[in-house]
Amino acid sequence: MSSRTTKAAATPATRASTRARTPATRLLPARTTRAVSKTQPKDADVPPSTTATPARKPLYTRDNVFETPATAKKTGIPKPRAKTTKAVVENSEESDRQPIKAFLRIRPHLSEEPTSTPYLTALSETVVQMTDPSPSTSRLRPTSSKTTYTFSQVFPPDTQQAEFFTDTALPLVRDFLGGQSGLLFAYGVTNSGKTYTIQGGNGKGEGGLLPKTLDVVFNSIEGLHSEAPLRPVRLTAVEYDHDGTFSARSSLDALGAAQKPINLSPEIDQSILARVMAEQIDPSDKDDTILKVDKNYEYSVWVSYAEIYNEKVFDLLGIEEQPTVGGKIRPSGFSNFSLLASSATADHNNPLLVKRKALALKNDPDGGKYIAGLREVRIRNAEEGKAVLKMGLINRTVFGTLANRASSRSHGIFTLKLIKVHKGDPDDVGIARLSIVDLAGSERANNTQNTGERLKEAGSINKSLMVLGQCMETLRMNQRKLAMSPLAAPGAIRPAHVPFRHSKLTELFQDFFEGSGKAVMIVNVNPYDTGFDENSHVMKFASLAREVTTVVKKLPPPSSIPRLAPNANHRRVTIEIGGKGGTRVTETHLDVVEEDEEADEDDTEGEPRNTLVDALFEQIEELRMKLFEAEIRCAIIESDTREEVMTEMEDRMSRMERMFTKRLMTERISDSRPSSPDSPLQKKVSIKSVVRASFDSLLSEEADDSIVIIPNKQSRKDAMKYAGPDAVYIPRPGEVDEVPKKKKRVRILGKKAIVTEEEIDAVTNRVAAVGLDESKLGSVRRLGTRPSKRSS
């Protein structure tokens, strides 16, 4: 649990924020619910030595938030120092063990896609089975490999958006309204349905988790809107705004003004937000759920939208847009909502210049990291929230790859913050955050032809997802270590270092994985996708995540990796918008300047700095990447080789099959011949042609000369029977010849097996007449009293 409930101090001078940008602002101290639960541990197994701070009454917890706000109000406890807060968070985790929930959503088959058999089937509400399609199609290896995976819940392809929202995100929204932070992220390969799940489709009832979350939040706080001059800062702190700079209405207007491109024609010189809202929001597609909230408080909702692209964090609501020198900015009248496309039709020679600066992640004194300089916008209803979401979406880097034309190549992070202030005590303030993340799809290494920029994107995406997996794995390992030694003295077990800092994604959500709030993972899978291996990798990752239940003692993070000097990265890109569902495809040419974030001096606050350790970490990282790449290469080579062998074997099998079919047909032809044909000559020719045809097929071009076919004696015998006594069997070269030996005898003595003396004499005389030795006649059976005697 990570809600932060704060009490404003009586004297602003003593509580002034050390990070406040203006002297007029005052930072409200953050106090965690964990701080409270730690002093009253629910879990009796927590070692007493971990309770270092004096016991005090809960300010508010998830359990009492609705019932006892008054108790909370009266608790005037000074803010714990940052260090103490951290310690408390760590120690209280034992009482709040929660596994990461992993929900699987199976994508339906789309009509425009080729039909194939799905390789994933739901066995129950929580278990699915994946069947490797490659071996099952083989006649040589008829047994297919089947693996089962267990999830918190499995959603079949016909699951509707509303049902999915109710079962997965609604509990998080409930906690959020109750003051608890949460994280929801969608994970899956490209084209598996992550964006559809998070943002939704364009049709009725197709709104995704994000718009539905906005609906439910505003339904629930209806009539409880706060006008208090408060705004969120850092991760979960709240700041007073005495001069009204950030008052309720002005934030959204400020965003609209900042986003308005300069030099627009009067035709479109209007509030971008108003236009977006008019175009995009279908009021009928709204979730009507209302959740219970504490009516003693008033609420304000703030949103931000960031993306992590190529390992840099950008503000999707804070892009500076400028026309190029000589560039013509015209209204376009596109029906698609697009700030960029609607504000300018730029051609390749005169692209629109879009400048954006990467933002730095900074340490929050209350724990975790926040994106420094990220714009947070106050919204007053769900429609405004949806408009801001749409506005951020256009700024999100979307490039087509061969794998998927609409592939999101960045991780999109939409965060809601809820500030609540007690109606009777303006100093009783709380804040919670809910981040909803649409992760970039993992790249298919072998079926997309990535080069240059795409390759770099793929590397960054793979890296961040890989690090996410490594973090999960390490957290799980650490938990096991702890679980196996429940009686070990505190500090005796050294948990392994969790590499959160190795990617921006994990760095940003480190606090969630360490217990700041609940984490929910949505796994999207397209069971018709050709990337079986990638999907099984995703499934393995999900099973891993489900085993991560809690946080172990945090190790001091590694020394910071030295940052490069700020550097501008220029790219020229073309973004296509629309195209799906019959909408018009529009193109915008952009010159993108991505400036590196400035080095954060505070970033290593309290962390030891050791250049050798830095270098070693970099080396490990490099080796990990190499290993990862090598593994991918091996997997590709293995699958290619397997496919080649299979193709060859199948080819050979089908040739043999053809050959045997022909032979069978040949035999059938001979069987069906009349038993007494008219002419012996005709019989002779016929049997010859039949036998020859059979061998011709064996020796034809199609035949496999590596295979020796031994003729079927029985069929040959049958053929000879039909052919009658005059038939001569002519073997083909190389044929195993047994029958013809008998025929040789037949040629000399006729078809009779038994001969008389006279006949033998006749043969002998004939032999003598031609001058041959009698002994060369071979064995001849005699009749009568001298059966074995040869004629002399």
Ligand SMILES: Nc1ncnc2c1ncn2[C@@H]1O[C@H](COP(=O)(O)OP(=O)(O)OP(=O)(O)O)[C@@H](O)[C@H]1O
């Ligand atoms: N549950 C669903 N019902 C109907 N259509 C869906 C569903 N899930 C996904 N789709 C459709 O499948 C296609 C791919 O989905 P989507 O763009 O959400 O994938 P993705 O995982 O976000 O891909 P990428 O990572 O490349 O952005 C889209 O056309 C989307 O409309």
